[in-house]
Amino acid sequence: MSDFRPVPEVEKHGEFLREVVELLFKNVVFTTRRDKVLLWQTPEELEKQFDFGLKQHGDDQEKLINLLRNTIKFSVKTGHPYFINQLFSGLDPYGLAGQWLTDSLNASVYTYDVAPVFTLMETHVLAEICRMIGPEWGDGLFCPGGSYGNGTALHLARFRRYPDIKQKGVGHLPRLVVFASEECHYSVHKYAAFLGIGEDNVVSVRTNEVGEMIVEDLEEKIQDQVDAGAVVIAVVATLGTTVRGAFDPISKIAEVCQRRDVWLHVDAAWGGGLIFSQKHRSKLNGIEKANSLIINPHKLLAVPQQCSLFLVKDKEILHRCFSRGAEYLFQKDKHYDKAYDVGDKYLQCGRKCDVFKFWFMWKAKGSSGFASHIDTLMDLAEYFERQVNNRCDFAMVSERQYMNVCFWYLPRYLRGKGDVLRHSPQLHKVAPQIRAVMVRHGSVMLGYQPLKQLPNFFRFVSQNSSLTRKDVDFILDHIAEIGDALFK
């Protein structure tokens, strides 16, 4: 878009973009509680109401604006305070500004000369986060999601043990095994399959009643595998499990790993943001003992999708493992120090810039801003748990460990009955039905799931620090109201 287009066209585009921005301000960016979280349509209904079809000729600007309007109309407002469905939510104005600038510059971050500011910014952010973890920590990557970071860790663990796999592959190796708790993220299994390790070689370690890995079970199972001739390459510990927000006992696990000379990877995608909170940082104690870890600032810190960091202690291993030195990109005769061409240590080639929005939010809020965001959310989760415990129509699934509040709504016939698990089959049907009503109303989006032997339960988890205690009361009352009507 420049003077190489005729002036009227530039003006037309300018006007159009201004209209788009106004539309976004009016309909998405400044959502209020009076708006719905979503306008529910089944897939079949949406197909009828929305013009998805792609044609030979373009639409005029009026039609295009209408398409934008409808896209917003039928989309979920993830920035709405009552979107409490995932491990991300909220819409930070500085994060959004960062995204819009990133899009306008449309960079790919691989060489310094193509993305000078973003390259140095990545280096600064990674160095600062490493410093916050521990003095020995060395390097990192920006990843397209936490799954990818977990996969990278498994591969590095294997590579450290058998560096020649880069050239030779893994065909000549003994059976390799990885350990993770039974409440770990499913990406450990998906990537184990992808990397050629195999899902069966991810050994599930049992968790206790609040969801933490049982270290004794880990030790026993490691011994079993060693006895069976397998080579243990990695243990994946989770800090902030997806469903219950449990924190595996990292120091004890690290001790086992050190004794066995096994790579310890920490999946702190959800919990890792606590590193900013003086008050709650201690939940991460021992994290510095790991070999690698992931933190997703797009989760707890409410950075826009996606921003996912992989960090590693060994300063050299990423280059050793991933570098290939493609000469059309990483030319050897550049007019600056090619150590700044960070792309060669990545598995990815073209890579969207994910650092700017995070860096800019950090500049806008300071570390203290992230800290108070976290502390506010933790207070709110505590309040939520207290309310659940105070009411007879709700029950906690297990004690809250973090932001995740896992609870059941109890229909009348289950209240005051003691062990609700004796009524699992009935209880299992409650959450999905209540949720379906809320989604159809567009009032609240709240996730639920079963876990191990536990029947379906709700998980309250917010990353939007604008939620208040009044919101918590509203959400509980709203669920109770629907539940009372459904289950007489």
Place this chain on the structure above:
Amino acid sequence: MSDFRPVPEVEKHGEFLREVVELLFKNVVFTTRRDKVLLWQTPEELEKQFDFGLKQHGDDQEKLINLLRNTIKFSVKTGHPYFINQLFSGLDPYGLAGQWLTDSLNASVYTYDVAPVFTLMETHVLAEICRMIGPEWGDGLFCPGGSYGNGTALHLARFRRYPDIKQKGVGHLPRLVVFASEECHYSVHKYAAFLGIGEDNVVSVRTNEVGEMIVEDLEEKIQDQVDAGAVVIAVVATLGTTVRGAFDPISKIAEVCQRRDVWLHVDAAWGGGLIFSQKHRSKLNGIEKANSLIINPHKLLAVPQQCSLFLVKDKEILHRCFSRGAEYLFQKDKHYDKAYDVGDKYLQCGRKCDVFKFWFMWKAKGSSGFASHIDTLMDLAEYFERQVNNRCDFAMVSERQYMNVCFWYLPRYLRGKGDVLRHSPQLHKVAPQIRAVMVRHGSVMLGYQPLKQLPNFFRFVSQNSSLTRKDVDFILDHIAEIGDALFK
């Protein structure tokens, strides 16, 4: 951002975002030829001039606006017509509008209820592209880059042959090999290492004088590997190689693959966009015979970073290979058909929405708009080649196959000398020196590289259809002027 914040704060954020948008309009979005492509600073200089540091407390809005201004000032304007450095460039107003809306909705695309519009949009776009390839084509994925798509293909090829690797891993398998031309993208090797296949098991097939895979060499090398006891799992053919833009002879390669029952993956990241051009589509003839392919709309079609499609013929294999059915996300008791929860067929979990900008550009331009974009670019590349051939101070490296024009600038002492390759060591130094001057001027960003035995040469390749013949003349004259001054 909503009524859960005090009104003055919402107003403050609103004003701030408006100021940001104006800044973007003024300094990035509507770049003109009078602007520089970049304001070059060495990493050391940039470190001094730019306030990268992260602090305890946030900056005020005036400072923040200044940070945005400086980020733009020191960043490369990839939308500038003289950014011809990569396989992406240009800034489409509809693509940008699509990105800004995507960011405002901040969705993750895995389940229908969280991203209803984007889910169905992905289905429509994938179905339409599949239809354009061939009637048998079935399914696809949106990937974080083409490398990831190539990796996915290798894994699927292996999985098709040995479905039990999902559970058991690859430890019990014979040595697996993959074939690709010596000019293929480096991601084939990087992902072979990552997947446990090993770089040594990517067999390089020789290319001819214009960069196409030599099928006889492929056949011989397959036989050699089979004789050596290896199992051939995939051939990767490239349509539009990175450097020379060569198209491997896909039909002949497909015949070899069919005869050997080997998975054929086509890396059409760069060439695949031609599917929109009636005039040039025939360069993709035979593509329908592949098992899988990748197309990056963010390359030829100038969709903003990133938009990368992986497509596969077999309608079931993605689910079989990647599905895991995590119950906290893909609950079995949802109030709609869970076939619409596309996330389970992905290796990724959280996934940024990459479809909207592409779909919206398609709506705005129509298929015919993409076609004329391509045809304009191809005409321009043809003109560029003609000018190179007409001038005594330039020489083509090899005949142009596509948009890529690979050429040398010839210093005086090399002109009219016949075979310039006898002067390779001198010629090798020319392009880097000229480029360094252009980058320091900020006038033009143009890539160069060596290839096989060929010394450094420039690669002209544009995805910005606003470039004119006058621009081509300017670029060549500019190089010549610098070259004349440097090499007397």
